[in-house]
Amino acid sequence: RAKGQGGGGYVLFDRGMHEEALRRLDLELDLRRAQEKDQFEAYYQPIVRMRDGRLTGFEALVRWNHPERGLISPAEFIPLAEENGLIMHIGRWMLREACAQMRRWQRAFPRRPALTVSVNLSARQLLHPEILTEIRQTLRETGLSARHLKLEITESAMMENAERAIELLEALKRTRLKLMLDDFGTGYSSLSYLHRLPIDALKVDRSFVMHMHERADDRSFVETIVNLAHKLGREVVCEGIELPEQEALLRQMGVEYGQGYLYSRPVTAAQAEMLIIDDVARHPARKR
Ligand code: C2E
Ligand code: MG
Ligand code: MG
Ligand code: MG
Numbered sequence: 001r002a003k004g005q006g007g008g009g010y011v012l013f014d015r016g017m018h019e020e021a022l023r024r025l026d027l028e029l030d031l032r033r034a035q036e037k038d039q040f041e042a043y044y045q046p047i048v049r050m051r052d053g054r055l056t057g058f059e060a061l062v063r064w065n066h067p068e069r070g071l072i073s074p075a076e077f078i079p080l081a082e083e084n085g086l087i088m089h090i091g092r093w094m095l096r097e098a099c100a101q102m103r104r105w106q107r108a109f110p111r112r113p114a115l116t117v118s119v120n121l122s123a124r125q126l127l128h129p130e131i132l133t134e135i136r137q138t139l140r141e142t143g144l145s146a147r148h149l150k151l152e153i154t155e156s157a158m159m160e161n162a163e164r165a166i167e168l169l170e171a172l173k174r175t176r177l178k179l180m181l182d183d184f185g186t187g188y189s190s191l192s193y194l195h196r197l198p199i200d201a202l203k204v205d206r207s208f209v210m211h212m213h214e215r216a217d218d219r220s221f222v223e224t225i226v227n228l229a230h231k232l233g234r235e236v237v238c239e240g241i242e243l244p245e246q247e248a249l250l251r252q253m254g255v256e257y258g259q260g261y262l263y264s265r266p267v268t269a270a271q272a273e274m275l276i277i278d279d280v281a282r283h284p285a286r287k288r
Pocket of ligand 3: 205
């Protein structure tokens with residue numbers, strides 16, 4: 001019951017719409033206070049090398065510990081934060097937190113090959129005029145070297161302003177950090193852009209990996225992306241790997257990196273540190 005029949009054109013909300021609007025407003029107010037109250041937490045999900053199962057790094061994923069509602073998924077509050085601009089604060093905090101944490105781990109485990117950390121960058125952050133300066137400053141202040149930072153940008157964020165994005169990505173590349181095209185396959189980027197984007201790797205979206213062991217068309221789709229990426233000199237990361245069958249197929253296709261519940265769910269920093277220790281124990285440093 002959106003518009004009154006032949007009425008004055010104003011919109012009448014029904015009870016459901018009203019409640020939903022209130023809930024959102026509530027969430028938005030809470031979101032504004034969440035930062036000062038320290039309610040955000042960085043979780044880390046391992047990214048492994050498919051060839052030998054070695055841990056290569058983590059994707060940092062934000063979590064919101066709401067005092068009454070408990071853990072709220074980023075799928076729920078990131079879109080809201082994108083709309084009202086709070087994403088700039090959350091993103092800034094997340095980048096710093098993830099870089100500082102990775103630097104601490106590198107110091108704690110100096111004998112293993114350096115781990116990398118991936119941080120998600122939203123469309124709004126990508127188009128912010130100060131973003132380049134901010135990233136450089138964060139790297140300098142945390143002491144993490146640029147080559148150990150990966151930025152994940154979704155295909156759709158990229159396409160919001162492709163020309164601008166390409167310019168910025170080129171500037172970012174010059175600082176030597178790595179760029180990943182996230183959720184690949186779900187957006188609408190054309191192939192003509194793909195080869196122009198200065199990205200290092202494609203992250204194949206979970207929705208394609210999910211059914212590839214049981215659906216031939218999904219399997220062909222993933223295989224086509226992998227071949228294309230490799231022809232363009234890019235690496236491939238597959239997210240959402242839950243089953244050994246999926247892993248086996250991706251390995252056969254030559255996919256470089258994998259991420260998913262098969263290896264680990266996103267975990268707290270303390271739990272992630274245990275995963276690093278496990279990996280070190282399974283891959284002793286070679287004697288020189
Ligand atoms: P994403 O960047 O594509 O991250 C991967 C998502 O897939 C994560 O969800 C992760 O928990 C989930 N995932 C990974 N492996 C599996 C699996 O095997 N099975 C299933 N069912 N799920 C798996 P999460 O943590 O809920 O994050 C959702 C999205 O929220 C992210 O998707 C990203 O777009 C956004 N996000 C998270 N943290 C941040 C952040 O700090 N900044 C920004 N801008 N966006 C963020
Ligand atoms: Mg991501
Ligand atoms: Mg992704
Ligand atoms: Mg995704």
